[in-house]
Amino acid sequence: MSCNNSLDLDIPFEGPKLVAACLLAPQEDLVVTLTQTKPPTGPDTGVWVVTNALVIFHQTGGFADTLRYDADVEAYLPDSAWQPTAGVSYWLEATAPGFQRIYSDTVLMPTPLPIDNWTFQDSSRTGINSNQAIGDIYLTFSATSNSQNYFYLVGNSYRDGERINVLKGCLGGDVATSCVINPDGAEPECIFPQSCILQTPTTLGYWITTSNIKSFSRPIPPPSRFDSIVVQLRTVHPDLYQYYQTRYQPYEFELAFSEPGSVHSNMHCGYGLLGAYSESRVVIPLR
Amino acid sequence: MMSKKMRVKGLALLGLFWFSSLGALLGQDITLSGIVRDASGEPVVGISVADTLSRRGAVTNTSGYFSLRAPAGAQVLRVSHVSYARLYVPLHAERDSFLNLTVEPRTAETVTITADPLAVKPLSQMSVSTIPMSVVKSLPALMGERDVLKALALMPGVTTGIEGTSGLLVRGGSPDQNLMLLDGAPVYNVSHLFGFLSVFNPDAIKDVALYKGGFPARYGGRLSSVLDITMREGATSEHRGEAGIGIISSRVLLEGPLGKSKKGSYLVSARSSYLGLLLIPVKILYAQGDADAYYNYWMVDFNAKMNYQAGKNGRISLSLYGGNDNFNAVDGSFGPESRFGLNWGNQTATLRYTHLLGSKWFGQAMGIYSRYQYQLLASQKDSVRTGDTTYVNTNRVRSQSLVADIGAKYKLEGYLSSSLTLRLGAEVTRHQFTPSLFRIQSDTTEDRQGSGSIYTVEAGAYAEATWKPKPWLEINGGLRLSAYSVAGRNYAAPEPRLSAGIQLPANFQFKGSYSRMKQYLHLLTNSGVGLPNDIWVPVTAVIPPSQSDQFALGLEKDLPARKLHFSVEAYYKRLSSLTDYARGSNFLEVFSADWQNYLLTGGTGRIRGLEFFAQRTEGKVSGWVSYTLSKNERSFAQTDGGAWYPFRYDRRHVATVAGIFTLSKHWKASTTFSYSSGFPVSVPIARAQGPEGGWTWVYGPKGNYRTSSYQRLDVGFDHIKTSKNGNEKIFSIGCYNTLNRKNPFYIDIKGSSDPVTNVRSYNLVQRSFLPILPYFGWSWKF
Secondary structure, three states, rough: OEEEEEEEOOOOOOOEEEEEEEEOOOOOOOOEEEEEEEEOOOEOOOOOOOOEEEEEEEOOOEEEEEEEEEOOOOOEEEOOOOOOOOOOEEEEEEOOOOOEEEEEEOEEEOOOOOOOEEEEEEEEEOOOOOOEEEEEEEEEEOOOOOOOOEEEEEEEEEOOOOOOOOOEEEEEEEEEEOOOHHHHHHHOOOEEEEEHHHOOEEEEEEEEEOOOOOOOOOOOOOOOOOOEEEEEEEEEHHHHHHHHHOOOOHHHHHHHEEOOOOOOEEEEOEEEEEEEEEEEEEEEOOO | OOOOOOOOOOOOOOOOOOOOOOHHHOEEEEEEEEEEEEEEOOOOOEEEEEEOOOOEEEOOOOOOEEEEEEEEEEEEEEEEEOOOEEEEEEEEEEOOOEEEEEEEEOOHHHHOOOOOOOOOOOOOOOOOOEEOOHHHHHOOOOHHHHOOHHHOOOOOOOOOOOOOOOOEEEEOOHHHHEEEEEOOOEEEOOEEEEHHHHOHHHHHHEEEEEEEEOOOOOOOOOOOOOEEEEEEOOOOOEEEEEEEEEOOOOEEEEEEEEEOOEEEEEEEEEEEHHHHOOOOOHHHHHHHHOEEEEEEEEEEEEEEEEEEEEEOEEEEEEEEEEEEEEEEEOOOOOOOOOOEEEEEEEEEEEEEEEEEEEEOOOEEEEEEEEEEEEEEEEEEEEEEEEEEOOOOOEEEEEEEEEEEEEEEEEEEEEEEEEOEEEEEEEEEEEEEEEEEEEEOOOOEEEEEOOOOOOOEEEEEEEEEEEEEEOEEEEEEEEEEEEEEEOOEEEEEEEEEEEEEEEEEEOOOOEEEEEEEEEEEEOOOOOHHHHHOOEEEEEOOOOOOEEEEEEEEEEEEEEEEOOEEEEEEEEEEEEEEEEEEEEOOOOOHHOOOOHHHHEEEEEEEEEEEEEEEEEEEEEEEEEEEEEEEEEEEEEEOOOOOOOOOEOOOOOOEEEEEEEEEEOOOOOEEEEEEEEEOOOEOOOOOOEEEEOOOEEEEEEEEEOEEEEEEOOOEEEEEEEEEEOOOOOOEEEEEEEEOOOOOOOOOEEEEEEEEEOOOOOOEEEEEEEEEEOEEEEEEEEEEOO
């Protein structure tokens, strides 16, 4: 009985604006992508990338670096290799002909939170693939009293230097479980604000599969244990945390059941994100 | 003009004395109380009983009970109601007396009787909509399924969310802000057939009252409205039945006296859809590989009520409701078979004991039970190839949600004098909420999680007085104290209520009211869409109770000679501590254990409205016209910097017309027209590349776009044939959405690629349901 009725009305377009994106992370080079917005309706013509912009990256204290456009990576890069420093604040701006100048909020590169100690134990759980072999990892850390911090605990398994798709997720601990978010509602990482930490020092558990994942429908090769597990405890800037909270957008029929919203932006006169995180990590050999 | 059919049965304790008494000489008042029943023995709710000599009156309560004070000596009671022939009862009572009165339905001959100028309507009562069931059964309906909620949606200040939904929006409130009571038990999900039909079977309903404001203290627990539905008790005179056949469902009702002494009665009714039977051929074709998909749908519900006299002054009754909907869809058009299933239903039970304490006090004790459960099942087959062998695996998702109440209530109604009525009561309910039980299984994963059950206790106590110090002034004041406990966290709040009415010259009445309401639970879903994915969650330590404060002023005028009633009401409602979805969240996420993360809290709302209503209650042409002008806004600190935005249920203009026309002795016609402004939606203002690649929508301020307006014209005709023994056979034919208007269901942006240039483009698309739908049906009594 349903039918569709295409509306002749175009949604008013506010005009093209610049969109900048940059994620500051340890051991990652500085890369700024600069694109433009497009009308929400109508033909999807034209290019996204803006190549003729002046992009300046600022560090508090007066240092500024003008970035150059690199056609190979379709992004703006510094002339020399450069990495962010914890405890230092950054912001960026961009101007291009035909566009309003955009600039970001100032973002403080977080200081990594050390992992005081960790434990690993081989395990299995009936609720997870009927006794699938997993490992339980418990990290202990001591967060400072800054309640504006956000943390992101993520783990990966490796074999022959290659990351393996595995099952993983948060275990209980000294963090209120009602505060933990999973980005997209799908990725099984743990993201939580410091205000949800119940006690200090804090112990938080994480589980991850340590060998081939079982199948319910077909025979599988004999279990083959992975080489190692890397667990990262990231300290995430609040803007990046808000981006994780908002990056999933409902589409098609989900729009009938949801309240759509934009992904988080900390750019002014345009859109985009200058995000930052730092991390501490442990490598757990499995062989 | 008294009909021969007018009867008085069992005038207990009374004869007619034509002597003046000493009491009358001294001006002493006595209490006349009793129960008014219809010819079948069914107690009649809301019927006016007035002494024409002293011009004092009362209105029957939900048990048909009334009590009024009158001077000792001669009295002439006039019993009147729009659906019944007027009854005059001459009396000569010297002392308190109890009466059993019987009224007859209004017939073609009595329909021209002029309206009763003495008819008693509570002067202080305002913002209440009532619809006689005879009117509900006369209006045209979707698929011919007459429905109480659809009829109420034609009243001022009331509308439905979007097309095909059964949740009511009352004065801008959301569907979860309505307390739906079926014989005192709350019903949590009122949708059958994805909301196209409500769970309330008109055959089994005696009385419907919708309170939109001016809430008496005896009601509490929701912010926006109380819908109090009373089930019929069953005929006490004889066994009889009624049946009906429609396009999508059939129904049957049986009722009659209990025992030889006829001290009680029973009523059983049931409805069932048979779409499933009609769809069996498609299922066979699918099994044979000649169809890509099939679906199946079953709906069933039943009502039962038994009552029996318990002692001299008591009556005990048990009412039950059970209903279930089951939908299954199987699709093999994309290769591997996928299945989708929904199952939901309510069960309620009410055990009630009513008793008279002397001639002035009426008591009622109730035990209630209510349960709503919802289950979603989805599965998708896929194949995995390992070596030379292909293995078929089934991925499954199963989600369940549940809310269950068990509670007790007690209330006392004291008719202390002709000018003072007192109501006292207390109630306590234990809620069990299980927001989500979730299980996912795929080829390589099996995950079970859920929120677990949360147990809460909600209690309330109230005192309410209706005082009429002057014939032209009536005041209803009361205080309700509500309390709530969850996991060691306790909330308590006073809820003051006040309403007053002033009788002005020329049959004008001026009224005003103030109500504060508290709500200790929330609905986590966009129920406006009508899907049954209702997840009820409690107030917690993190999510505080919501509150509403509503002020209303009204002016009413009656033109009895012309059988016309006019009213205009203005209201202002302020809401606080509201919850809403965070932008970007969707209903799938609220199944998870951390549902509290997906809510915004601390919101406020403001709703202003002006309602106009004109009604003709009797005659060969009857019906009403209503118009509502309103503005409905919300504000959350986390949304658009706290700016006010139009709420999703904002409808600037809503107008309805309902007409019932008696064309001849055998033919009756009816029509309804509904108009409402488009509803606000949020649409993107741009597309932008995301920080991690791909592109995302950029949205402007919330509610930055409005859908087109909603317009619907329905018409219906009934052919009525009455047999010699008085049983009716009715053949109905009609049409839903006669103008075949494509009304908005929701707005979407659809992407498509040009087959030649391969350029992708995006268009705003309005999804609509329910084109023109003719219907027919039969019903007959036996």
